[in-house]
Amino acid sequence: MKGGFDVYMGMSEVKKDQELTKKVCGVLRRMYEEAIDNGKERRAKAIAKLWRG
Numbered sequence: 713m714k715g716g717f718d719v720y721m722g723m724s725e726v727k728k729d730q731e732l733t734k735k736v737c738g739v740l741r742r743m744y745e746e747a748i749d750n751g752k753e754r755r756a757k758a759i760a761k762l763w764r765g
Contacts, residue, residue, distance in 0.1 A: 723762075737763065 747756040
């Protein structure tokens with residue numbers, strides 16, 4: 713992203729906030745679906761691993 717920045721949060725912190733957990737799961741779901749649609753099986757597996765936490 714132009715002019716953007718990255719933020720790192722551990723999953724233990726994310727899991728403490730229900731709304732944040734929903735948002736993170738939504739993002740991971742979209743990333744997973746995009747990887748599957750583009751035939752990137754290895755990336756999809758890595759995303760699924762994160763999703764399971």
